[in-house]
Amino acid sequence: MSESKKWDWDTSEELIATPSEWKTKFARVQEPYVGPDGKKVAAIVRNEDGTYTACVNGEAWENTYDNMWNLKFGPDGRLTAIVSEAGEWTLAVDGVPWENKFAYVWDTKFNEDGQTIAVKIQQDTRYGVAVNDQPWENSFEHIGKYVMTPDGQHVAAAVQAVPLREAEVFKFKDEGTWTVAVDGNAWEKIFTNVWGLDCSPDGKHVAAEVRMGLYDYTIAMDGEMWPEKFNCVWEPVFRPKTSEALATAPVRAAGKWTLAVNGKPVWDSKFVQCWHQTYSPDGRKLAAIVAPSFGQWTVAIDGKLWATTFNELVQDLTFSPDGKRLAAIAKDDGHWKMVVDGTPWPAMYDMVWPPVFSPDGSKVASKVEKGGKYTIALNGKPWRECEAIWNPVFSPDGKKVLVRSIEDGKYYRRIVPVSEF
Amino acid sequence: MAVPATKLKEKKEIIDVGLEEGAARLTYEKIEQVINRVITGEMAARMKVYVDTCIHCGMCSTACHYYLSHGTPEWAPVGKVKQTMWEILEKKGKVSPEFIKRASIIASTECNVCRRCSMYCPYGIDIAYIMATVRRICHLLGVTPQYIQDTAHSHSATMNQMWVKEDEWIDTLQWQEGEAQAELPSLRIALDKEGADIMYSVIGPEPKFRAQLIYQAAILMTAAGVDWTMPAGPGWDNSDMAMFTGDFEIMGRVKRTHFEAAANLRVKKIVMGECGHAFRSVYDVGNRWLGWKMPPIPVIHATQFYYELLKEGKIKIARKLKEPVTLHDPCNIVRGRGLHEMMRYLVNATCENFVEMYPNREQNHCCCAGGGVINCGPPWKTKRVESNSIKAEQLAATGVHICIAPCHNCHGGLDDIINTYKLNMHTMFFIDVLMKTMEIPDSLKA
Numbered sequence: 001m002s003e004s005k006k007w008d009w010d011t012s013e014e015l016i017a018t019p020s021e022w023k024t025k026f027a028r029v030q031e032p033y034v035g036p037d038g039k040k041v042a043a044i045v046r047n048e049d050g051t052y053t054a055c056v057n058g059e060a061w062e063n064t065y066d067n068m069w070n071l072k073f074g075p076d077g078r079l080t081a082i083v084s085e086a087g088e089w090t091l092a093v094d095g096v097p098w099e100n101k102f103a104y105v106w107d108t109k110f111n112e113d114g115q116t117i118a119v120k121i122q123q124d125t126r127y128g129v130a131v132n133d134q135p136w137e138n139s140f141e142h143i144g145k146y147v148m149t150p151d152g153q154h155v156a157a158a159v160q161a162v163p164l165r166e167a168e169v170f171k172f173k174d175e176g177t178w179t180v181a182v183d184g185n186a187w188e189k190i191f192t193n194v195w196g197l198d199c200s201p202d203g204k205h206v207a208a209e210v211r212m213g214l215y216d217y218t219i220a221m222d223g224e225m226w227p228e229k230f231n232c233v234w235e236p237v238f239r240p241k242t243s244e245a246l247a248t249a250p251v252r253a254a255g256k257w258t259l260a261v262n263g264k265p266v267w268d269s270k271f272v273q274c275w276h277q278t279y280s281p282d283g284r285k286l287a288a289i290v291a292p293s294f295g296q297w298t299v300a301i302d303g304k305l306w307a308t309t310f311n312e313l314v315q316d317l318t319f320s321p322d323g324k325r326l327a328a329i330a331k332d333d334g335h336w337k338m339v340v341d342g343t344p345w346p347a348m349y350d351m352v353w354p355p356v357f358s359p360d361g362s363k364v365a366s367k368v369e370k371g372g373k374y375t376i377a378l379n380g381k382p383w384r385e386c387e388a389i390w391n392p393v394f395s396p397d398g399k400k401v402l403v404r405s406i407e408d409g410k411y412y413r414r415i416v417p418v419s420e421f
Numbered sequence: 422m423a424v425p426a427t428k429l430k431e432k433k434e435i436i437d438v439g440l441e442e443g444a445a446r447l448t449y450e451k452i453e454q455v456i457n458r459v460i461t462g463e464m465a466a467r468m469k470v471y472v473d474t475c476i477h478c479g480m481c482s483t484a485c486h487y488y489l490s491h492g493t494p495e496w497a498p499v500g501k502v503k504q505t506m507w508e509i510l511e512k513k514g515k516v517s518p519e520f521i522k523r524a525s526i527i528a529s530t531e532c533n534v535c536r537r538c539s540m541y542c543p544y545g546i547d548i549a550y551i552m553a554t555v556r557r558i559c560h561l562l563g564v565t566p567q568y569i570q571d572t573a574h575s576h577s578a579t580m581n582q583m584w585v586k587e588d589e590w591i592d593t594l595q596w597q598e599g600e601a602q603a604e605l606p607s608l609r610i611a612l613d614k615e616g617a618d619i620m621y622s623v624i625g626p627e628p629k630f631r632a633q634l635i636y637q638a639a640i641l642m643t644a645a646g647v648d649w650t651m652p653a654g655p656g657w658d659n660s661d662m663a664m665f666t667g668d669f670e671i672m673g674r675v676k677r678t679h680f681e682a683a684a685n686l687r688v689k690k691i692v693m694g695e696c697g698h699a700f701r702s703v704y705d706v707g708n709r710w711l712g713w714k715m716p717p718i719p720v721i722h723a724t725q726f727y728y729e730l731l732k733e734g735k736i737k738i739a740r741k742l743k744e745p746v747t748l749h750d751p752c753n754i755v756r757g758r759g760l761h762e763m764m765r766y767l768v769n770a771t772c773e774n775f776v777e778m779y780p781n782r783e784q785n786h787c788c789c790a791g792g793g794v795i796n797c798g799p800p801w802k803t804k805r806v807e808s809n810s811i812k813a814e815q816l817a818a819t820g821v822h823i824c825i826a827p828c829h830n831c832h833g834g835l836d837d838i839i840n841t842y843k844l845n846m847h848t849m850f851f852i853d854v855l856m857k858t859m860e861i862p863d864s865l866k867a
Contacts, residue, residue: 028607031614067595069612070653104588107654122588142578142586160578167571167798169439173563178578193577195674211577214563214668232670252670254462273712275677295714313717315684331717351616351687369616 003075003113007037007402009395013414017041017057020409026055034390035073038404038413042079044068054081054095061095068092070106076114082106091119091130098133105130109148116152128184129155136184141177145196149203156182156206158194173214180208180220187223194220196235200245207236207247219249219263226263231255234275241283248286250274259288267303274300276315280323287326289314299328299342306342314339316354320361327355327364338377340364345380353391358398363418365392365401376403378421435800439567440522447518447562455561456514464554471546472510475499481548484541486786487531489811496808498538498548501527505555518564525564528555530801531808533792534665535752540783549792557667565666568798572662575625577671580678581658583625591653593628597636601643605865608643610635613686614650620688620718621649622679624660624696624829631829634694637852641727644861645735649692656682659693659720661702665793669710676707683718691720695850697753697828698791705757722754724827727851728763731770738770739860745774745821746849749835750785751828759783767851768825771858776819786812788826790834805834806841813842827851 019041022029028046035041042056052068053061056079065083072080083092088101091108104122118131126139129146144158162177171177176190180197197208207221216229219236228251236249239261251260256270259277266286273291280287287301296309299317310330317328327340335348338355353367365378373385376392378401388406395401395415403414482488482497494500505524509516516524534549542548559565565573575584585593591612598610611617621642627634642649651657656678663671680703683691693699700722708716721729730736748768754760761782768775780786789809794801816824816838824839824846826832832848839846 028609030609030611069595104592106588106591120587122586127586144578167567169567169570169574170442172571172574172578215561217670232673291712294709294712297712311714313684313713315681350689353687 004037004393005396008039009400009402009415011413011415013412016411016413018410019043019406022055022058026060029055030071032388032406032411033071033073034404034411035077035079036075036393037077038393038402040073040077040079041404041411042071042073044071044081052083054079054092061092063092063095063097065092070108072108072110074110074114074117075112078114078117080108080117082108082119091117091133093117098130100130100133100135102130102135107146109146111148111152112150113152116148118146118148118155120146120157127159128181129157131155136181138181138184138186140181140186144178144194147197147199149199150201151203154183154199154203156180156197156199156208158197158208159186161186162190176212178210180206180223182206187220189220189223189225191220198235198237198247200238201240205238205245205247207238207245207249209233209235209249217252219247219260221245221247221262226260228260228263237277237279239279239283239286240281248277248279250277250288257290259286267300269300269303269305271300273297276317278317278319280319281321282323285319285323287317287319289317289328297330299326299339301326306339308339308342308344310337310339318355318357320357321359322361325357325361325364327357329354329366336368338364338366338368338380345377347377347380347382356392356394358394358418359396360398363394363398365394365421367391374405376401376421378418381421383416383421435526435804437566437797437800439565439570440525443525443562443564444518444522447521447564449515449517452516452518452521452562453514456509456516456558459554459558459561460510460514463557467547467550468506468554471548471551472507474544475502475546476543478543480543481538481541481546484538486533486537486789486811487808489786490808496531498532501532502548502551506551509555509558521559521562521564524555525559525566528552528559529566529569529665530794530797530804533752533787533789533794535787535791536756537752537784537787540756553665553667556665557669560667566797566801568800569662569666569793569796572796573666573668573671576661576663576675577668580655580675581625582660582662583629585625585628585658587654590628590657593632594635594651597632597639601636601639604867605640605643605861606867607865608639610639611650612653615685616687617648617650618689619647619649620683620686620691621651621694622657622659622683622691623694624699625658626829627694634850634852637856638694638723640861641730641736641852641855641859643865644859645730647730647735650686650688652682652686654682656680659691659699659703660696661699661707662793662796664702664706665698665796672702672707673710676703677711679703680708680713680717688718691716691718692726693720693722695723695827695829695852697751697757698793698830701753701757722758722760722827724754724760724764724767724851727767727855731767736855737860738858740858741770742772742823742854742858743774744772744823745776746772746823746825746854747776747778747816747819747821748781749778749788749824749826749828749831749848750782751826751831752785752787752791754828755785756783764827764851767854771851771854776821778815778819780815786815788812788828788831788834788838790837791828791830795830795833802837806837809834809838810842813838813844816844816846817842822846824848825851825854
């Protein structure tokens with residue numbers, strides 16, 4: 001939000017570039033990506049000589065590479081790509097490659113303001129993370145999921161710290177080979193498995209879902225396991241806006257799921273499934289996607305269910321900034337829907353992208369697809385159809401929407417008043 | 422009836438460290454406790470119905486390729502249930518470590534959970550479910566064959582079955598993309614392309630041993646003009662040996678990763694490669710353990726995808742294979758999904774001379790590799806091959822040299838049978854056939 005205050009919210013329409021014409025300049029042009037403020041549109045392109053580069057608003061990066069993939073704009077508008085030269089890989093940021101090169105690089109992540117950029121790395125069959133061009137001092141046998149604190153000061157990853165030879169089944173389950181590394185430093189405790197993890201908002205704590213042996217699942221925080229063991233758990237999240245370290249995770253016991261905080265159940269309700277728990281920004285409300293019965297999906301807020309259920313899928317659970325409203329995407333009888341506070345929009349779609357709330361929470365908008373055409377729907381009302389469109393951004397005062405779209409091969413940045421929906 | 426396999430080689434005890442070490446750690450108390458926990462906490466009402474309904478008629482016997490190959494009652498499905506679940510229930514879990522070891526051997530290496538026997542049972546009892554529950558008990562007791570246990574560990578650590586590391590996966594795709602671009606310059610294996618129509622998923626052995634299948638899939642997708650993508654991270658592997666060891670918690674984790682990869686990519690559909698057991702795990706078992714009645718993102722097997730592409734005219738056949746071919750119907754997509762007529766459409770569209778094997782369609786004999794049996798590894802290979810002499814006879818009777826089998830486990834199992842029984846055949850996937858027969862538009866060629 002703070003970044004978007006600096007954006008141009010006055011120019012109603014701007015033709016930024018014409019990506020359809022790039023095909024005349026390059027041998028191949030991949031799908032376009034747009035920057036967060038809408039001022040840039042970019043694609044990976046291949047030159048006639050077989051080299052790759054990025055084309056941004058019609059201009060190619062100066063450097064070319066043997067290969068390139070994973071084009072991504074960061075929150076601050078910088079454009080990154082994973083690139084290779086002479087068999088080595090690195091990250092290029094706005095066309096400039098990092099000094100450090102690796103045997104392989106993948107899974108780019110940004111912190112909240114985009115100033116910290118991280119990738120997973122492999123060098124000499126050892127694995128780790130590089131943050132802003134600096135590889136961790138320690139490397140590991142392998143690496144799994146990794147997360148970064150919002151301020152970008154810390155990175156935590158699931159890592160395989162102990163080598164394992166083929167078919168060493170008892171070593172794997174009895175002694176364990178995985179742990180968590182925080183900024184490259186591994187916890188002492190070794191687990192059979194480590195999967196999803198989260199950093200507390202203040203960066204002081206890390207929690208991870210772990211398995212000890214083949215049957216005991218729990219959450220480990222800062223290297224210490226909850227005393228409680230479960231049949232299964234899913235990835236934890238920390239409660240925000242509190243000085244306490246409160247790791248919250250779905251846990252399964254006797255065939256039913258519920259939510260636990262620091263090992264203790266917080267909801268009386270039990271479900272066939274419960275996952276993707278999320279706190280309101282103020283940390284006061286806790287919601288999760290749940291299946292109250294087999295094949296029926298909905299959302300529970302503080303343990304209470306939405307009245308409507310959906311028979312295929314619910315995902316992308318999102319609180320409004322003030323925490324008063326909650327939206328999610330649902331799939332029911334083959335149709336995708338936007339559901340806000342338990343009520344689906346009347347329209348059904350072929351696909352819906354994650355909900356976006358206005359700053360005051362009064363409006364919800366999203367990219368939607370129907371019949372091969374894309375638009376933005378705001379409180380259920382569609383804008384015009386486009387060849388391509390990106391998820392909307394509300395202006396800080398909530399009165400306008402940044403619409404980034406491609407029509408007739410041209411990429412436009414528009415500021416559309418909410419009243420036009 | 423086939424020549425009893427015991428005539429091929431003398432029997433010898435098979436030593437599997439997973440079973441030996443696992444059983445050595447057991448106590449009677451632990452066994453009883455775990456079994457009763459499963460009986461009271463996990464066994465569905467259907468188990469009681471099955472056990473109460475079975476009239477011990479033995480009609481299931483001649484359904485089973487083990488029985489048809491060995492010819493003695495202990496190999497019959499009902500014989501295997503008698504030696505395992507009936508005993509477990511009758512004794513209320515008071516069974517010995519040696520019993521559990523033997524139960525694990527029966528459930529994991531003498532049954533492919535192929536479900537042919539259910540069709541022969543007058544009451545339709547799902548004997549595969551009973552054997553899978555025996556595996557579940559053995560898993561919870563830590564008595565599982567070593568190699569399939571290692572595969573389940575791979576699933577748990579990497580979300581794929583072959584310990585393929587994340588960079589190795591992406592590197593393999595880029596390698597195959599580069600190779601295939603020499604043939605079709607515009608070809609691209611798009612990684613993590615959000616909003617593509619299709620997510621294509623494969624099984625662990627493809628990047629590990631059969632990377633040409635990814636190459637061929639990319640050729641097919643390009644020729645058909647399909648908007649497709651593959652996940653760059655975990656979720657690309659649709660297979661699931663944890664389902665077959667009875668580690669349902671890992672099975673669920675693997676399936677969740679697969680479906681959420683597709684959901685996050687906003688694809689309309691998942692197309693999976695030519696694998697049978699993986700189809701069972703995404704379409705039937707794993708999705709349901711998670712609470713989804715059906716796959717949350719529609720999943721179709723590669724054979725159905727090829728069928729639809731042909732019917733819609735998105736790919737065309739330029740020439741047919743002249744050599745006679747036969748078709749092996751994989752259990753999990755025929756008895757499990759009914760794709761047999763679509764497969765025959767494919768064979769007839771691409772081959773001039775199709776020779777049916779008998780029995781066929783949902784009556785077809787299993788390859789004896791599926792259900793995790795081949796994944797129990799080298800110690801069990803000879804027994805597995807000897808236990809399917811009926812399949813060797815069935816294949817030999819076709820008199821052809823090419824067997825199309827749209828399933829990875831079937832390929833492994835059939836190749837072993839073909840080699841052991843010297844059948845002078847070779848196996849092909851449908852994608853192999855399509856690569857020889859389909860039209861590649863000139864506009865796409867280098």
